[in-house]
Amino acid sequence: MPRASRLAVISAATLLVAGLTACSTPAPSAQAEADGDWTPITIEHALGTTTIETKPERVATVNWANHEVPLALGVVPVGMAAANFGDDDSDGLLPWVKEKLDELDAETPVLFDETDGIDFEAVADTQPDVILAAYSGLTQEDYDTLSEIAPVVAYKETAWGTPWREMIELNSEAIGLADEGDALIAELEDEIAATAAKYPSIAGKTAMFLTHVDTADLSEVSFYTTHDTRTMFFEDLGLEFPASIAEASDSTDKFSLTQSAEQADAFGDVDIIVTYGGDDLVAALTADPLLSQMPAVASGSIVNLPGTSPLGTAANPTPLSISWVLDDYASLISQAADKAE
Structure with missing residues (x-):
């Protein structure tokens, strides 16, 4: 599909999502209750500034491994990139991801085929509230297109240069689980230290x-x-x-x-x-x-x-x-x- 047509489809999908949301949005008091004590989160990154106004219920991720942060914290994404490297059984899932989904008794999310780049239409179809991409190679054009669908969290400084700790920090903050993200980092650091001590x-x-x-x-x-x-x-x-x-x-x-x-x-x-x-x-x-x-x-x-x-x-x-x-x-x-x- 030509890019112009593809963007038109995305824009149409975005408008449809917005329309559906408008039709189903609770009254202000009910929405406040649903969001609990949620405070809008603003995250600065290399491609702009992203503000997440309401608590994300539908989390999508693109590019490599970003889905592992919400999964590690017990949140199953509505869509995520299919594994295109190291997938020895060709099911689109790396073994540690499959194990976590089984542990959470969750079905496999929608898998985005990124063989030829981000599938913007597939992402839009999942109707996400936020798109996680703290570890990614997003271009400014990618970011701008995804931002038409939902708020996007990109890498802090350099494409494909986000350390694993920072990936957890950025993605967990975006879904309102910053403290849980910090605890996950501490747990992994302890595990790494204990293993290194064995060798x-x-x-x-x-x-x-x-x-x-x-x-x-x-x-x-x-x-x-x-x-x-x-x-x-x-x-x-x-x-x-x-x-x-x-x-x-x-x-x-x-x-x-x-x-x-x-x-x-x-x-x-x-x-x-x-x-x-x-x-x-x-x-x-x-x-x-x-x-x-x-x-x-x-x-x-x-x-x-x-x-x-x-x-x-x-x-x-x-x-x-x-x-x-x-x-x-x-x-x-x-x-x-x-x-x-």
Whole structure:
């Protein structure tokens, strides 16, 4: 459907929602009672300022993992993005999300297919009171279009750069559960600390996250900078950023950088490599005359995550995936840390 037509459909859907709401809105006193002690919430973010005037009853989420915040707090969204990475059974749900829905005895919400971007019409059809997108890649155009449907909470500073704590803070505040969100953060922090304590060899080791490695062409290597949420999670586990990665990250706001393999000696301060791939990737790194000189490759201190599996997906921490994958992930890193000693 052409974009102009699509926006017309969205506008029509928005007007329909507004009309239905007007027809069914309780008298002022009844509405006040329904909202309880709700005080309008104003949230500033990178794409604007959002005010939520009344208590949201119908919560929709777009983009990656935002639905996990309301679910973790016992609120089932009316619609959310289908999993398009790490969904090993193709049901649109990652396993930790499916487990939470089962725990809440809830049916699967409407799943938005975001293969080609946000499905604005599908979002509008769920008639949400608020749209959560604290961890997302929304453009200003996306935000403006969604805002025609309902108030939208976007990321605080950078697209796809919202740490898991901030994702919980922003999304929980938007649905009036800020205190519960803070309690969830504290609970996860305790769990992370307890797990890290089980694997003391991790503490103080330096790690880098290699990404998009082409085994057919190792003339260049790409890595996530300190701005990526995967590497941010390293610090939660007790790992440290190598000076080489930290210094490269200081000069950019990008989430990944590429460097010539001829400069691989710059990564001589890396104890552990985390990456996506199979045994063929490790074999290729080990056989390469340049990359094999990296201490982490030479010692075999490599955490090789299956990129399309739930385990690989959970390397990017989210409110529900942290508990699901934490011990397995820390164990793999610990094994790599032992080799680095």
